[in-house]
Structure formats: structure tokens, C-alpha cells
Amino acid sequence: MSAEPLVLVVDDEPSMRKVLAGILKQENIACLAAAGGPEALDLLHRHDVSVVITDLRMPGMDGLALLARVHEIDPTIEVILITAYGTEDVAREALKRRASDYIRKPFDRDEILFAVRKAVARRAAPETAPPDEAAMIGRSQKMKRVFELIEKVAPTNSTVLVLGESGTGKELAARAIHAKSPRRDRPFVKVVCAALPETLLESELFGYEKGAFTGAVTAKPGRFELAEGGTVFLDEIGDLTPATQVKLLRILQDRQFERLGGTQTQTADVRVLAATHRDLEAFVREGKFREDLFYRINVVPISLPPLRDRMDDLPFLCEQLLGRYRQIHGKEGVRLDPKALERLAGYAWPGNVRELQNVLERLVVLSGGGVITAEETAACLPAGATAPAGGGLGSARAEAERHAIERALRETDGNRTRAAKLLGVSRRTLHNKLNEYGIE
Numbered sequence: 001m002s003a004e005p006l007v008l009v010v011d012d013e014p015s016m017r018k019v020l021a022g023i024l025k026q027e028n029i030a031c032l033a034a035a036g037g038p039e040a041l042d043l044l045h046r047h048d049v050s051v052v053i054t055d056l057r058m059p060g061m062d063g064l065a066l067l068a069r070v071h072e073i074d075p076t077i078e079v080i081l082i083t084a085y086g087t088e089d090v091a092r093e094a095l096k097r098r099a100s101d102y103i104r105k106p107f108d109r110d111e112i113l114f115a116v117r118k119a120v121a122r123r124a125a126p127e128t129a130p131p132d133e134a135a136m137i138g139r140s141q142k143m144k145r146v147f148e149l150i151e152k153v154a155p156t157n158s159t160v161l162v163l164g165e166s167g168t169g170k171e172l173a174a175r176a177i178h179a180k181s182p183r184r185d186r187p188f189v190k191v192v193c194a195a196l197p198e199t200l201l202e203s204e205l206f207g208y209e210k211g212a213f214t215g216a217v218t219a220k221p222g223r224f225e226l227a228e229g230g231t232v233f234l235d236e237i238g239d240l241t242p243a244t245q246v247k248l249l250r251i252l253q254d255r256q257f258e259r260l261g262g263t264q265t266q267t268a269d270v271r272v273l274a275a276t277h278r279d280l281e282a283f284v285r286e287g288k289f290r291e292d293l294f295y296r297i298n299v300v301p302i303s304l305p306p307l308r309d310r311m312d313d314l315p316f317l318c319e320q321l322l323g324r325y326r327q328i329h330g331k332e333g334v335r336l337d338p339k340a341l342e343r344l345a346g347y348a349w350p351g352n353v354r355e356l357q358n359v360l361e362r363l364v365v366l367s368g369g370g371v372i373t374a375e376e377t378a379a380c381l382p383a384g385a386t387a388p389a390g391g392g393l394g395s396a397r398a399e400a401e402r403h404a405i406e407r408a409l410r411e412t413d414g415n416r417t418r419a420a421k422l423l424g425v426s427r428r429t430l431h432n433k434l435n436e437y438g439i440e
Contacts (some may be wrong), residue, residue: 005050005120007031010040010066011082012058020053023109029116037061037069044073045417048431051100051119053112056083056090067097073417074427078119082107092187092226104218114215118204122195135169135353136176137320140310146173146302153300154180159252161237161297162275164304167352170275171235173302178231183271186230189223194239202244203260212261224257224268231271237297238278238289245290252296272297307349307356314345314356321357325364329422334367339374347381358425365423366404402437405430409439 007029009020017033024031032047034040036058043049052070056063067079078100083090094102100122101115138144153160154177162170171190178188196204203212207222224232234240240248251257255268274297283289307314318336326332336344349355362380363372404423412418420430433439 004030005123006047007051007053007116008040008043008047008049009033010036010052010054010058010063012036012055016055020112023112024116026109027113037066040066041069041073044070044077045415048416048427049074049077050123051078051080051116053080053082053116056081056085064093064097067094067099071098074420076123076426076428078123080115080119088221088226091221095189095223095226096187108215108217110215111217118196118200121197121200122192124195135167136172137317137353138310138313139316140305140313142305142310143313146304149300149302150176150180153177153302155182157271159272159274159297159299161280161299161301162273162304163277163301164275165277165306165350165352167354168304168306169353170277170304171233173304174231174233174273174275177273178233178271181231181271183230187227188231188233189227190233190235191223192235193244194236198241198244201241202247205244206247206257206259208260209262212259216261219259222259224251224270225266227268227270229269231273234272234274236276236278237274238276238280238283240289242290245293249290249293249296252293307352311345315341317353317356318344318360321360322364325361328361329364331364331367331369333369334364335371336377337371337373340372340377343374343377343381362404362423362425365408402439405433405437405439 007024009017009024009031010033011017011020012035014035017035021031021033032043032049034043037060040052040054044052052066054063054066058066061069063081063083067081070077070079075098079098081094081099081102082105083102084105091102100119103111103115136143136146138146150173160174160177162173164170175188178184191201191204193201199213203216203220203222205222205224207220207225208216210216210219234248247257251268252272255270256265257268258265280289280294280298284291284294307317318341322334322336326334344356344359351358359377359380363377366376366380405419408419408422409416412422416430416434417427420427423430425433
């Protein structure tokens, strides 16, 4: 995301667009405005938008339809829905479709700014990329063990802690557990604990009462209420503050909580799944994570192996991913030379399957439609990842990236969204690369 977030306001009523834009501009938040879905999509293709605020009821394309289209363009864009129909059913449907928030009409300035600040904080979190299904593909013994554990624990109501590095598929494992559980028809609500500061996270989890803080103009349920009967997935739980850890412990012990600013105790019929890339046992020893909470969430641990520890899955993963990218980019003849596969096998893959996916799509895009060579593969890996024959790997990779970006922009007539898809990267990554290489 760019240093200064850009917000897109979408509403068919000119007065509402004017009000929302005015609120944002008073806080020096850059914004664009659109009268409906088609105009909004055009702006999204041409600008690096961080947050979309859209009305729910609009002619032609309503807010939920626009939400789906926005996430097709860039799944990391945060979408806030505004509705006069502020029921919890509407909220659950919005969250089910991965809206970041919803606001009831009438609203005031502080409430809008509060929602925008939460959305900006979420998008700035390091782990905003959506999970890729390839992360859960595997035939190795380690992955078979993961699949067996998921099958065993899914029908129960036990709390599960999913452990693993970034890009190993922790969210996919949690979603698989929910999908195979008796709660499958109820909500699956994800909360990224690392994305929000303590005050915002508490209101996100437990909701708040009217007047609990500036911006709380109406009472609002939190994620635990909206997930009633379903599953709450706490991603990066190792980043919870001590105060929030105490409140979470109470929910796990008693299934009870209070909204922020409230006194009425509520119950939560939810299953809790958690994930982290951190060493929680070390955090417990260092006093950074409550020992009693650790034992509450670590009822059934599932450890996802990094790609470097299951390299016997690499040929199968490459086969599956290349098949996908051949079809997407219309290059049915593309295949990996055995030496190219050796190059891939010689790399440690710190970004795991997510990184492998990115590299393979780039190779398909850059290929002439035939065999991908070891030299082409080396140029798409980080400098020093494999031993180059004659040096200069870093500059070769940069030159390959520049040519690929320029060619993608030419082929898409300068449309950044389509160019990013062609390159197999996010719009945000493309935006950063354009700045890095000075490409207009």
C-alpha cells in the first residue's frame, strides 16, 4: 500500500458522496468518488485504492456485488458497506463475503473515521494476502499427517492452534476444519490480531455500546457475536496484547464476554481456531504470552511444514501450478526443463508455497511458450538463491522484471490491474515496482 492511503467513496446519491468525501478530506485522507459500481471499477483499475466505502442499496450494481468485483481486482482492498438496513443478518452476510466492516445509517463523522482507520490498519498488516489453495496440496508424509489431523479434529468442538511460517497455508487449514465441522453452515469469521492496535482490536472482537468511545454513535456487535454458532479464526494470535489475552481467556473458559463500554454479560456459542508463525512456548517463557491462555488454545496443535521441509512435494506442486498458469495465460506448451526444476529445488523458499506460486507464474508469463530453462528460472529467483554460472544474477533478475512489466503494460494498454494479473503479482506490488524502476 502506498504511504498515504487512498479511499474510494461509492454512492448513487450526490449529497452522500459529498458528505463522505468532505469528512475524509477534513482529515487529510485522499479520496475519490463514484456514482455507482461501473464508475468505481474504472477508478479501481486506474488507481492504487486502499479502502472502498460503498452504499449497500444502489441501482444496477449493489454494494455486495461491487464487493465481489473489488476483491476480484485486488483481494487486499478493504471494503466498508454503508446500509440503512442495519440488522445483524446484513452484517453476517457482509462479513461472509469478506467485507471489512459495515456502518449503519444515520452515521456521524467519528464513526466513519473510526471504520476507515481500522481498515487502513488492517491493510497495512504484513499478512494481508489471501490464502492460496496450492499451499494445502501435497503427497508427502508430512502433509498427509496434516490432512489426517484435520479429519480427526474437524468433527469435534476442540480449540485448534495452527502453527507454521507465512505462506504455509494456516488459514486454509482453519477453513478446512470449519468446512468439515458440524458448524459448516454457520459463519467463519476471521480476525487478524496483528492488524489492529489494542483499542481497535477489543472493539472488533467484542463489539461496543453506544458512547463507549468517540465514534461509537450506535451499539455494534463484535466478531464473536456475529460468529454465533460458527467459528472465529484468530490469525496471528501471538500478537495479542496482555489485556486482550485476559479477555480472550475468559471466552475460552466460560464462553462469556461484555461489549466495550457495556455491563451486560453475553454468551458466545463459537468454536475458536487460532494461528501464529511465532514460537508461543518461547513467548510464555519470556512473559509475553499468558501460560493459561496458551494451554487453552493449544488443545490440538497442527504444525504446517515449510516448503523446504517437504521438497518431495515440489514436482507435484510445480505440475499443479504450471497447469493452472498455462490455462490462465494461454500458454499450453510451457513446461519446466529438469534442470530448471533442480534450480527450484536448490532454493530455500522463505515465502513457502506463496513464493513458489509467484515465481512459477512469472516464469510462464515471461516464457515464449516452450521449455523454461534453468537460466530463466535463476533470473526469477532472488539474487544468491542459486549459484549463477557467471555472476550478475541480481541485475539479470531486475532486467527481467523490468522487461516483463513493460511488456505486460503494453499488452494491457496500460491497465495496471490487468497487467498485475498477467504478471502474477498484486496491484500493490506492481505499483511499488513501477516506482522502483521509474516506469511511467
